[in-house]
Amino acid sequence: IRIDGVPMLDEEGSYKGILFLLQDISAIRRLENMRSEFVANVSHELKTPIAAVKGFAETLLGGGVTDEKTARSFLQIIYDESERLNRLISDILDLSKIESKRIPMDNSPVHLTSFFTSVMETITTMADKKGISLQTDIPDELFIEADEDKLKQIFLNLLSNAINYTQEGGQVKVIVRHLEHDHGEDRIQFTVSDTGLGIPKKDLPRIFERFYRVDKARSRGSGGTGLGLSIVKHLVDLHKGQLSVDSELNIGSTFTVELPLLQEHEG
Numbered sequence: 527i528r529i530d531g532v533p534m535l536d537e538e539g540s541y542k543g544i545l546f547l548l549q550d551i552s553a554i555r556r557l558e559n560m561r562s563e564f565v566a567n568v569s570h571e572l573k574t575p576i577a578a579v580k581g582f583a584e585t586l587l588g589g590g591v592t593d594e595k596t597a598r599s600f601l602q603i604i605y606d607e608s609e610r611l612n613r614l615i616s617d618i619l620d621l622s623k624i625e626s627k628r629i630p631m632d633n634s635p636v637h638l639t640s641f642f643t644s645v646m647e648t649i650t651t652m653a654d655k656k657g658i659s660l661q662t663d664i665p666d667e668l669f670i671e672a673d674e675d676k677l678k679q680i681f682l683n684l685l686s687n688a689i690n691y692t693q694e695g696g697q698v699k700v701i702v703r704h705l706e707h708d709h710g711e712d713r714i715q716f717t718v719s720d721t722g723l724g725i726p727k728k729d730l731p732r733i734f735e736r737f738y739r740v741d742k743a744r745s746r747g748s749g750g751t752g753l754g755l756s757i758v759k760h761l762v763d764l765h766k767g768q769l770s771v772d773s774e775l776n777i778g779s780t781f782t783v784e785l786p787l788l789q790e791h792e793g
């Protein structure tokens with residue numbers, strides 16, 4: 527609580543009393559804390575790849591590395607870390623745009639079969655590299671009203687995680703179902719499941735937080751930023767949908783997204 531006192535004077539300027547202003551600023555304070563924590567996290571996340579780029583470049587410039595193979599492997603690290611920086615910055619920008627609500631919704635009917643054909647095309651090279659099979663089970667002629675670009679980002683993030691955190695030769699599957707309701711609204715349920723590493727029960731409630739990673743080394747190795755799922759959560763919220771996860775260690779994970787079939791319109 528913040529208390530401000532203002533002296534009150536009458537027309538002649540003589541003292542009448544004090545006006546006290548009591549303000550509950552805990553919400554503001556909390557927001558400020560969250561913001562500074564975010565800035566601290568961002569700085570830390572950016573510093574790590576920059577330190578690697580700088581360190582390996584310095585070593586190369588120092589001229590101590592004479593064999594070509596080592597030199598190339600250092601260059602590869604510099605390249606990979608620059609890519610990571612790129613991804614981090616674009617994720618951070620996306621997230622801050624979404625969080626500040628400066629991002630308008632652009633809804634239109636999306637044909638789900640064609641939509642997932644295009645999503646799967648985008649992700650297939652990544653899956654092929656690990657020999658992971660991609661499957662879809664989507665009813666014909668099903669449409670949803672949604673912002674297609676945002677919908678695409680939701681599923682690209684979930685699918686790239688599924689591929690990243692699944693061993694070679696595993697399976698990743700997308701299932702779409704129309705949940706019909708006699709009362710209330712119809713919804714579409716999407717599940718993205720993998721036969722991967724899984725997530726320990728204790729970490730499940732936290733994985734949608736910014737920069738939260740179950741295993742930092744594992745995520746860094748896969749080039750993760752720790753922001754993918756918090757972006758997904760926000761994009762699902764923007765569609766007034768729900769996001770949940772179910773996972774079994776060493777068996778696999780299933781992410782479920784439920785969205786209203788139609789977006790509510792004002793008026």
Ligand code: ADP
Pocket residue numbers: 687688689691692720722723724725733738739740741745749750751752753754755756779
């Ligand atoms: P990252 O960029 O690290 O993948 P995300 O926000 O997308 O960040 O995910 C947060 C963490 O949740 C990941 O670091 C990983 O530990 C865990 N995770 C996400 N998806 C999966 C999955 N399909 N299987 C196992 N773990 C996952």
